[in-house]
Amino acid sequence: MLNLENVNTYIGKTKIVHDASFSIRAGEIVGLIGPNGAGKTTLMKTILGLMKFTGAIIMDEKSVTENNHQALSSVGALIEHPAIYPFLTGHQNLELYAREKEDLDSIVSVLGMNSYINNKSKGYSLGMKQKLGIAIALLNHPKLVILDEPMNGLDIEATIGVRKLIKQYADQGTAFLISSHVLSELQKVMTKVILISSGKIIVNQEIEKFNEISRRKYKVITENNEAAMRILQNNSIAYSPQDDYLTVNSQDIFQIQDELFEHRIHLEEMAPIEANFEQIVVNILDKERG
Numbered sequence: 001m002l003n004l005e006n007v008n009t010y011i012g013k014t015k016i017v018h019d020a021s022f023s024i025r026a027g028e029i030v031g032l033i034g035p036n037g038a039g040k041t042t043l044m045k046t047i048l049g050l051m052k053f054t055g056a057i058i059m060d061e062k063s064v065t066e067n068n069h070q071a072l073s074s075v076g077a078l079i080e081h082p083a084i085y086p087f088l089t090g091h092q093n094l095e096l097y098a099r100e101k102e103d104l105d106s107i108v109s110v111l112g113m114n115s116y117i118n119n120k121s122k123g124y125s126l127g128m129k130q131k132l133g134i135a136i137a138l139l140n141h142p143k144l145v146i147l148d149e150p151m152n153g154l155d156i157e158a159t160i161g162v163r164k165l166i167k168q169y170a171d172q173g174t175a176f177l178i179s180s181h182v183l184s185e186l187q188k189v190m191t192k193v194i195l196i197s198s199g200k201i202i203v204n205q206e207i208e209k210f211n212e213i214s215r216r217k218y219k220v221i222t223e224n225n226e227a228a229m230r231i232l233q234n235n236s237i238a239y240s241p242q243d244d245y246l247t248v249n250s251q252d253i254f255q256i257q258d259e260l261f262e263h264r265i266h267l268e269e270m271a272p273i274e275a276n277f278e279q280i281v282v283n284i285l286d287k288e289r290g
């Protein structure tokens, strides 16, 4: 559905996005994560034809260019501040874009906007404006929805409502590209992760594959960890000593058991360490920065 091939984005003469290539298929929910200034917003704006870029962006077999946005007719987006007319009510703002009344009413209802949807939007709070922006992005059942930090300013109920809508739309085939710093929130919905750092995509993986990384380390406790470390060292097996245990790589666990057995050192515990999502992201970024 969406294909990026070797996309480079420039602001002035500075290259911000470096050689980005990836694709998004119908129904996928892609989490775009990365540190501040990594290039997430710039990448999203590039897909929307709002930046100077080289390479190819193809949406539904049509090319997106800076001057031709026709390919984007089935794309909804919320980037930075929602584009809202302050002297119109929320409902009137939505009516400007909506093709079906039922679609509009259902989004307003799931997002819990009924009590203020007929008030002028200039009086809306940050979260109310954000919800209106999300509602605009979701109108008319787009094929792709791009959301930059959608949960900004949303309360718990609204966050749950947005999550529900995202899943519901994805089940019906809408694809999502969502950036967020709230990883725990993204984790609840995303099916794929794209990790960007200094404008470069360093991870582009299905969420199941990505989660496997968390099971690549094992915790080992023996009756004599000092002696165990000497044995591992002598056999060139990688380990890292912690307070009262060692961490080792999962591919070495059988060799480690054999060596310890041979040297008559009893194993007290050997179990996979479940790293959390945040920790994995931090580790990958640390490694990338050398």
Ligand SMILES: Nc1ncnc2c1ncn2[C@@H]1O[C@H](COP(=O)(O)OP(=O)(O)OP(=O)(O)O)[C@@H](O)[C@H]1O
Residues within 6 Å of the ligand: 011, 016, 034, 035, 036, 037, 038, 039, 040, 041, 042, 043
């Ligand atoms: N208008 C601009 N002029 C010059 N440089 C810019 C401009 N907008 C963004 N940049 C630079 O582009 C880089 C990427 O910025 P971008 O806003 O895309 O990052 P981001 O990943 O969305 O960050 P954040 O998580 O903080 O929102 C940064 O180094 C930023 O300084």
